[in-house]
Amino acid sequence: MILVNGVVRSEVSAMDRGLAYGDGVFRTFLARGGTALHWHRHYAKLVRDCAALRLRVPDRQVLEADVKAACGDDPRSTVKIVITRGPGRRGYGYAGDEAPTRIVHAEPGADTAAAQREDGIKVRLCSTRLACQPALAGVKHLNRLENVLARAEWTDAGIAEGLMCDASGNMIGGTMTNIFIAANGVLATPRLDECGVAGVTRERVLDAAARLGLQCAITSFTVNEVLRAEEVFLVNSVSGVWPVRDLDGEARQRGRITRAVQLALQQEDDAQVA
């Protein structure tokens, strides 16, 4: 079901600035019984991302009600929230008093990523590079053509994700995931101050690592360091933690750090559902 500004409908204005310029942000996450998992984090991220674009963020309660309505009676849903600057006139300028458009879309469904979390996924390296734009780095905005180009590099349904570097060759992450690597008992994940999306599950992993007493560096590293790492896993709010079992054709094993992080996040999920 789709709600636009709180009303069940499937269309938006053809003049919406989200369509015209990608002038907006989004989130995708899981809900159980109409309630978003880790909602406090998702809402906080929406607040930060809207602030980066100087977008008015809808009230938390308004979005909670939209999510509940969009999920209906479905016990498990995947939910996407899009917030745009709303309909506008022709031209890049905006007045600042635009009424934002909020789109909340829920799809019912079982957890289709469970087997992949257990068995791991096959991952390739993408040749599409991410451009460096500090003014937008980290923000999950609607300008995602680089991700579309990268995802169009493969059609093999057995490959779950592709990894992307920035223009300087620094590993940034998957087309729809954040990446973590582990070597010698230490975790690392890329800095995202030049490009990439700083996702909510990345933040959860960083917090879980701290609780587990695991060191985790937010740093720069190349594809070669990913290839040499003992463990590699990819995360997002829909799939959870995906161990990489095949990286660019080379077989790999799920390691103990990946397993510890998976368990920590699973416990958090279970606590929310209980």
Added chain:
Amino acid sequence: MILVNGVVRSEVSAMDRGLAYGDGVFRTFLARGGTALHWHRHYAKLVRDCAALRLRVPDRQVLEADVKAACGDDPRSTVKIVITRGPGRRGYGYAGDEAPTRIVHAEPGADTAAAQREDGIKVRLCSTRLACQPALAGVKHLNRLENVLARAEWTDAGIAEGLMCDASGNMIGGTMTNIFIAANGVLATPRLDECGVAGVTRERVLDAAARLGLQCAITSFTVNEVLRAEEVFLVNSVSGVWPVRDLDGEARQRGRITRAVQLALQQEDDAQVA
């Protein structure tokens, strides 16, 4: 009036990939009596830009009919065409057989830029930089947050345009215009193989310069070279050729090369309308 896929309506699917990812391209231009000025160039640019994103481009005759219908009986219109990959499922991937969405929007109106073409415009320098992305450079796609950020840098209605550099400090152009500079009788305009939009009027100026026997270099230059240039003008398909009369607070005059280019383009426009 707005037509979506040839039908008079003002809405599009909330699942359109143009909205979700900016997965599409656009054009803005003038029409007279329902016919686009320099339509062969605009359509050719749409074909090239759609090819860059592997989008199916609508037939030329289909778009011509849309433009005519959207303009109605208006003698002068400003028209915007948006082509997106159409509605899609969640996720960056696409099958390739998506039905594109075409939006054609026409606004009636007199030529509001005539005085500015005569008197020149006031221009500022923007601090927002354009990221370097060769895979998308030159294409007028829907990922335009950088332009939105740059345009939000000023509110003074007396300033018509802002100039943007890339991350390395190379001048690229205005938020909605291409730039030309002239010094010692030679024209220059930036290379757009790393970022920027290679507009139709830029192409017309290059052709006109060749006809006029003017040298025009497509090259790299910095803000300082713009500040030192004898003549600076900005172009797009709606405003035509704008001489810069005030650049970052410094007064400037419209020079003879700017005037020659203006006349050449005006003659082309007149020939199309005759």
